[in-house]
Structures are given as structure tokens and as C-alpha cells.
Amino acid sequence: MTDNPSGPPAVTIAFIAESAGVSIPTVSKVLNGRSGVSVETRARVEGLINKYGYRRPSGSRGSTVEIVFREMEGTWAVDIIRGVERVARQNRIGVLVSQLGPDSSPATSIDETIGRRPGFVLFVSEISAPEQAKLKAKDIPFVVINPAGELPDDVPFVGTTNWRGGHSATRHLLDLGHRRIAMINGPDYPFCQARMAGYFSAMAEADVAADSSLVVRTFLTREHGYAAALELLSRPDRPTAIFASNDMQAFGVYRAARELGLSIPGELSVVGFDDIVVSDWADPPLTTVHQPLFEMASAATDLAFTLGRGEPVRQVGLEIATVLTIRKSTAPPRS
Amino acid sequence: MTDNPSGPPAVTIAFIAESAGVSIPTVSKVLNGRSGVSVETRARVEGLINKYGYRRPSGSRGSTVEIVFREMEGTWAVDIIRGVERVARQNRIGVLVSQLGPDSSPATSIDETIGRRPGFVLFVSEISAPEQAKLKAKDIPFVVINPAGELPDDVPFVGTTNWRGGHSATRHLLDLGHRRIAMINGPDYPFCQARMAGYFSAMAEADVAADSSLVVRTFLTREHGYAAALELLSRPDRPTAIFASNDMQAFGVYRAARELGLSIPGELSVVGFDDIVVSDWADPPLTTVHQPLFEMASAATDLAFTLGRGEPVRQVGLEIATVLTIRKSTAPPRS
DNA sequence: CTGAAAGCGCTTACAG
DNA sequence: CTGAAAGCGCTTACAG
Structure with a gap:
């Protein structure tokens, strides 16, 4: 697994712990946003994590972001996926896509998603109350892209004007x-x-x-x-x-x-x-x-990552500006 | 992690090993397609794996299939993703999507994909020789969907007629x-x-x-x-x-x-x-x-899973039939 | 072909 | 707030 017979040391939490002069459990707590770490220690550990580019063993919680579609439609779903992919790639996070909509089997639910242990979940258009509750219980940050319905005040979203x-x-x-x-x-x-x-x-x-x-x-x-x-x-x-x-x-x-x-x-x-x-x-x-949509999806991904880091966020919801695109279907009326 | 204070036993390789009356390493070998297991033992262990629905801890190799796009385009990419998602969901496999195309950063490469430890990789349209070599070295099954170029004889693909x-x-x-x-x-x-x-x-x-x-x-x-x-x-x-x-x-x-x-x-x-x-x-x-495209993607996913199980496969490549869809743009010529 | 043993990276109580 | 200790599920040599 560790592919360095004697090359640069693998960036494991043990390595980070040693660099920071703390124990392995302390690094684990920082990574998982658990309490019981002083601000200074937390800051130092986070610094080293960034410096050495620590990545969780892929697949463990935190290494992916999952986009949950209700319905995947050709004319717009791709813009969303591309927007998420762009930001996720920069952060070396994998992009999972799932469909929890009308034509999903009855067995499928948000539990499947949670079972995949994504670091973040992005909902497109809709999110149900049980989904919100379950994700909160598991402490998985989530953001709604282009919400169609009303949302509680504390649910982060990225919409458009x-x-x-x-x-x-x-x-x-x-x-x-x-x-x-x-x-x-x-x-x-x-x-x-x-x-x-x-x-x-x-x-x-x-x-x-x-x-x-x-x-x-x-x-x-x-x-x-x-x-x-x-x-x-x-x-x-x-x-x-x-x-x-x-x-x-x-x-x-x-x-x-x-x-x-x-x-x-x-x-x-x-x-x-x-x-x-x-x-x-x-x-x-x-x-x-x-x-x-591309920008909305990128912003939503950024927001989810920021939330995941526990950083303060200016606003829990935001709207990206629409822009009127004038082409050929409008002209002055005949008088 | 194991969420059963006393409920049904968690389906771990230890549990499978005990049920099968073999050791943990043996089950591990079966799961990873390693040699050194007798046909009978292998069959018995595989039976139990299916019976109890063993799932690898999410994120470890085998729990996801990654679709690699060269370019994600609105008019057809979604059909492919949906086709893969359908089959993957039935197998409780997560779907990862990535773009390794022209507008990807130079640093991005198949190594990122491999680092995510997907169980299977599906390439859309194109696959390079180094990609084939690296995936083979890591023993990750891959299939090309709708290949655009020539492929070596041993590369599995699903195209159309x-x-x-x-x-x-x-x-x-x-x-x-x-x-x-x-x-x-x-x-x-x-x-x-x-x-x-x-x-x-x-x-x-x-x-x-x-x-x-x-x-x-x-x-x-x-x-x-x-x-x-x-x-x-x-x-x-x-x-x-x-x-x-x-x-x-x-x-x-x-x-x-x-x-x-x-x-x-x-x-x-x-x-x-x-x-x-x-x-x-x-x-x-x-x-x-x-x-x-939907059917091609589903078939490619099935093929990848079959290959992953080490099962013999009828043919390494197949073509799904096109169908002529007659609408309104054709009529007899004016004579 | 098989599995006891050591070890991987990580997490979880829990004692200080 | 901190970390020694025990433990998780899994993999890897390697001895038989």
C-alpha cells in the first residue's frame, strides 16, 4: 500500500502527527472536526496537513463529494456535474453522482449515499426533511443547488437571481x-x-x-x-x-x-x-x-468544502447573478 | 463503525471467513482475485459473499466505478452517466465521474483516478496506451464506451453498429x-x-x-x-x-x-x-x-463487473444495435 | 492451498 | 486538552 521502499515518507496521519509533535489521535480529531483540541494545536496540525497535502486513504470519509440528482436531465445536468468536477479536482476530491428520483428502486435512499461515506453531499433542486436530518446526524456538510422549494433558514444553498x-x-x-x-x-x-x-x-x-x-x-x-x-x-x-x-x-x-x-x-x-x-x-x-449552472455548482462545491473545514461562512445561502443573453428572437414591435 | 450493539453481525471478511470455515486471509485473496485458493474454497467463499451481501468498506477498492470523460458534453454525457448509474446502483457500487480532457489541468492524469482506487474504470470514446498500461499494472478492469479510435484486440469495449x-x-x-x-x-x-x-x-x-x-x-x-x-x-x-x-x-x-x-x-x-x-x-x-448510449453504458458497466469477478466473458467487445428513428424530415422526392 | 502472525492506517474509548 | 492503549477491518509476507 505504502509505495515507498525508501523514497519520501508517505503522508499518513502518523507522519503529520510526528511533524506536528502531537499524537496520532490528535491529528485524527482535527481531521474529523472533533472537539478536544486546542486552537493552537488545531491550527498547527491543519498547517501541516495543507503543507504536506495529506489525503485520506481514498474512499474514507472526506475524499469524495456526492451529487444527488432527483432526475438527471440532458439539457442541464452536465453543467452542474462539470462545475462540481472543476472545484473538486482542484481539491483532489472525487465526484460521485447518484440519482434518488422517481425511477430509483424503492430500496434506494439517502442511506446508500451515507454508506458511501462522502465528505460532502450536493442536492440538486430538492432535499427532503429526513435527508436533512440524517446528514446532520452524520455531520456531513450538504448544500442545495438551485433549490426548487422552501428551505429552512439554516440549510445552505446556491441559487440564482x-x-x-x-x-x-x-x-x-x-x-x-x-x-x-x-x-x-x-x-x-x-x-x-x-x-x-x-x-x-x-x-x-x-x-x-x-x-x-x-x-x-x-x-x-x-x-x-x-x-x-x-x-x-x-x-x-x-x-x-x-x-x-x-x-x-x-x-x-x-x-x-x-x-x-x-x-x-x-x-x-x-x-x-x-x-x-x-x-x-x-x-x-x-x-x-x-x-x-456551472458557476452555481462550483460555488456550491466551494461552500460545502468551506463548511466542512468548519470555517465561518459569510452567508449560508447565495444567489449567482443571471445574465440576459440577447440573441435573435426579440425586436421592436411592428407599430 | 460497526453499528450493531447486538443486532445482526456486521458482514466483514471475518464474518465471511467464519461462515465459510476458512481464515481471513483466504477470504481476502478471493476478494482480490489473488491466486492460491482452491477452486472449491473459492466457490464456497464466493457463495457466502453473495449470500450475505458482503460490501467492502466504502472507498476501498471495488466499491466504485469511475467514468472518465475526455470532454463532457450536454447532449450525450448524461445518457452515459445514467446508464452506468442504473447498473452500478443495482450492484451497490458508487459512480465516480471525472474529466481528463483538454481543459483539465496538466497535473491531472489517470494517476488521480487510480489514487481513488476505483474497482472499475469506464473510458468514454478515448483511451491512451499509458492509461491502458497503468490500469493493467494495477489490475483494475476497464472498458471503453463508444470507442473513437482503434483499440488493441484485448481491450474490452462497447460500441454501436x-x-x-x-x-x-x-x-x-x-x-x-x-x-x-x-x-x-x-x-x-x-x-x-x-x-x-x-x-x-x-x-x-x-x-x-x-x-x-x-x-x-x-x-x-x-x-x-x-x-x-x-x-x-x-x-x-x-x-x-x-x-x-x-x-x-x-x-x-x-x-x-x-x-x-x-x-x-x-x-x-x-x-x-x-x-x-x-x-x-x-x-x-x-x-x-x-x-x-444508455444501453451501451449499462452493457459496459456489466461487462466491467463481469471482468472484475474474473468470470469468463463471451466476447471482449460488443456492439449494441442502432435503431432507425423515422420522424418528419424524410419523404419521397418530388418527381 | 492454507492460515498464524505481523502490520497497515485509522478511530474509539478513556485515564490523566 | 492530550495521548497511551486497545481495537477496527483489511492486507501482506511467509511458514507449513
Whole structure:
């Protein structure tokens, strides 16, 4: 196992202990964040651990971070994995991926994850109360990436600025001269409500009277976006622009516009939200609010590592800024 | 660690050893595939290991499978991860993901992977000779998923029936009545050559004289597909159908057709290869050769596990069948 | 082919 | 707060 017949000494906790002039159990306590070590001793040991780049024997707790997906979806899961992988690699931590979603066998649960003894766990979108409790009991730091639901105040998360995104999308359409701007809202998740609130705020700021019949609520799929747009665009006083809650809905709008013979952006401007890989390949390329999944995932990983080190953290939750990506699906309305 | 104050005994190698009436070192040898154990003893110990569901302490060699990507791409990486995850979960094996590609730091190499002590390694598309050598030296079973290059005869792989796919795509166009069928070929990889050979075979079988000016070779991107299609479609004797080497190229063909005012499938039929997530959302939905990445990944994982158990394996390489997915981008040619 | 013995790195009570 | 001691599960020579 120790592959040095006489080369540099293997960096074991025994080696660190000797370097620091302390006993092996003391180093063990520091590594596991246990109490019963003076601040000075702890600091000295941590210094040596960093200096010699101590790594736990792979697989023991602390050497991996596990990403728990509810559902792994092609259009965005990879950005998250890549963001985590980037930061994990720098810290010489392995990245585990698991799926604890609808199509997992009933036997599968967070216990499997805990059994793998990851140093950190990252949840994508959802985390249940029992999961939070179990991870806390085992003292495994966890962070929620892009939370879909409400979270207790002490659960660390990394989200995105949904309100701001909805606001800037709407603002962009207003600046272009649009007044009849429809919004296709999503289900009752906080992130959908925030996007919609951004829309309403921008409309109010521009003194455009809100027309609630222009806001429809539906699911976040292409089919539902299509149905909603069909209805919206069949009205005599149809909107000149539609802001969709996500890109999939926006592609549904594309399809409805095409069927109705409405050109984009000539007769209808469309803005999406997410900026999934394919948004740039659409015809015309979709103007959308970029959700920085890669950066969110990197930040969440960093946060988990910081938490794991027991370092104080400025805030337990943070939101990474969206950025409006203007492409070809928006233009001034025909007057 | 052993969480049974008096419950069922923890399934350790000591427990297995006692059940089997052998010593601990013997069980250790069986687990690690070492020699020096009689066939009968080995069989008995393996039986008990399965019966009691022995799991190595997580993280020690054997409890994880690592997927090594050269480049993690949104349109297909997730299918591979999901395929591996499915099989791994059934075997209570963790899934590690890493990227050893162009944007990895120079320090990163297969040594990092080996340091994690995975039980198995799955390479996506590419594997280098040093990687093969190092893994062999460490006795870690590995399989290449969807190999892009040539592989030594003894390297296990799971690919797809590229020749067959190219053949069925072309055959479909011929059956529809097309005769001037162009092919946009890819770089000099075996899988591209196989797709093209399938095209030529189908053409020859149908007694259609090959027109080599109808075959252009370029890269596998949307932009290159666009450029190739533009050239092909600007000719006076333009083809009535185009078979592209992958879906990205096919989307480039869509764009070129749109610019040239050619309707699909009315004036031009298009067939792609891969069946990436978005092919079904295109306008019109793309007829393409489905590459069963999920199944390929599952099969590769199974193969790696079988190899790890030291069980004889029918063949060291296999190809999972493609299936032609007919959607809306193909129709009989206008006569 | 087999296993007693020594040893690995690490963790856990627990005595000071 | 600290560490000697016992112990964990596992592996590695090596003697029979």
C-alpha cells in the first residue's frame, strides 16, 4: 500500500502527527472536526496537513463529494456535474453522482449515499426533511443547488437571481417598445414566483397597466408552452411579446407561432429563461436569461468544502447573478 | 463503525471467513482475485459473499466505478452517466465521474483516478496506451464506451453498429425513392468510416452508381454541416436527400436548407445519426439513427463487473444495435 | 492451498 | 486538552 521502499515518507496521519509533535489521535480529531483540541494545536496540525497535502486513504470519509440528482436531465445536468468536477479536482476530491428520483428502486435512499461515506453531499433542486436530518446526524456538510422549494433558514444553498432575471427579461422587451407583454408562468415553486414577480415589477416601473389575462400559468414543458402560446396568440388583441418561464416553454411558443404563421421576431418577440445548450441553435437563436449552472455548482462545491473545514461562512445561502443573453428572437414591435 | 450493539453481525471478511470455515486471509485473496485458493474454497467463499451481501468498506477498492470523460458534453454525457448509474446502483457500487480532457489541468492524469482506487474504470470514446498500461499494472478492469479510435484486440469495449446504422439510414432514403443521396462524412475515425461504408453498401445494393462528388468530408459540428450542405445544395444537380454523420451536422443542413428556401422534407430529405435529445424538437423533427448510449453504458458497466469477478466473458467487445428513428424530415422526392 | 502472525492506517474509548 | 492503549477491518509476507 505504502509505495515507498525508501523514497519520501508517505503522508499518513502518523507522519503529520510526528511533524506536528502531537499524537496520532490528535491529528485524527482535527481531521474529523472533533472537539478536544486546542486552537493552537488545531491550527498547527491543519498547517501541516495543507503543507504536506495529506489525503485520506481514498474512499474514507472526506475524499469524495456526492451529487444527488432527483432526475438527471440532458439539457442541464452536465453543467452542474462539470462545475462540481472543476472545484473538486482542484481539491483532489472525487465526484460521485447518484440519482434518488422517481425511477430509483424503492430500496434506494439517502442511506446508500451515507454508506458511501462522502465528505460532502450536493442536492440538486430538492432535499427532503429526513435527508436533512440524517446528514446532520452524520455531520456531513450538504448544500442545495438551485433549490426548487422552501428551505429552512439554516440549510445552505446556491441559487440564482430569479427575480432579477425576470425583471431584466421584461425590461428588455419594454425597452424595445413592447407594451402587450404576456408571461407564461410555471408551477407554484418559489423560483417561478420570483421570475413572475420580476416581470410584474418591471411592468409597474414602466407604468404599463398589468393585464392579468396576459399571464397564464402552466407546466414547464414544451407542450404546455405550446398550448399556452396557442391560446394567447389566438386572441384578437394578442400580445406582441411573450416571456416564458423557461426555454422549453419558449420552444413551445416557437412552435405555436410557426403554426399560426407569425414570424419571430418580426411579429412576435420571445424571451426564455435558463439558456440551455440548444437555445443558441434554435431558429431564430433564442434571447434568454442565462442561468449560470456551472458557476452555481462550483460555488456550491466551494461552500460545502468551506463548511466542512468548519470555517465561518459569510452567508449560508447565495444567489449567482443571471445574465440576459440577447440573441435573435426579440425586436421592436411592428407599430 | 460497526453499528450493531447486538443486532445482526456486521458482514466483514471475518464474518465471511467464519461462515465459510476458512481464515481471513483466504477470504481476502478471493476478494482480490489473488491466486492460491482452491477452486472449491473459492466457490464456497464466493457463495457466502453473495449470500450475505458482503460490501467492502466504502472507498476501498471495488466499491466504485469511475467514468472518465475526455470532454463532457450536454447532449450525450448524461445518457452515459445514467446508464452506468442504473447498473452500478443495482450492484451497490458508487459512480465516480471525472474529466481528463483538454481543459483539465496538466497535473491531472489517470494517476488521480487510480489514487481513488476505483474497482472499475469506464473510458468514454478515448483511451491512451499509458492509461491502458497503468490500469493493467494495477489490475483494475476497464472498458471503453463508444470507442473513437482503434483499440488493441484485448481491450474490452462497447460500441454501436455504425455500419448497420449508416446502411439502414441510406436504405430508408432509397426505399423512399431517392437516388441522388449525398453523405456528409466525418473525420477519419473508425466509427465515421463505418457509417460511410454502410452508406456505400446500401447504394451499391440498390444498384445506384456512386457519385463520389456527393460525399464530402468535414468535422462533426453544426457549422461544418452547414457549410457542407450549402455547397452541396447550391449545385445545379443538387441531391434530393442528405445523410449526415451526426445530428449536429444535420442541424447545419437544416439551416442551409432554410437559407436556400428549400423545404424539409418537401424538397430535401435529411437523416442524422445519434438521436440527441433535441432531435425530436427540431422543426421538422429529425429522422435519425438512434445510438443507444444508455444501453451501451449499462452493457459496459456489466461487462466491467463481469471482468472484475474474473468470470469468463463471451466476447471482449460488443456492439449494441442502432435503431432507425423515422420522424418528419424524410419523404419521397418530388418527381 | 492454507492460515498464524505481523502490520497497515485509522478511530474509539478513556485515564490523566 | 492530550495521548497511551486497545481495537477496527483489511492486507501482506511467509511458514507449513
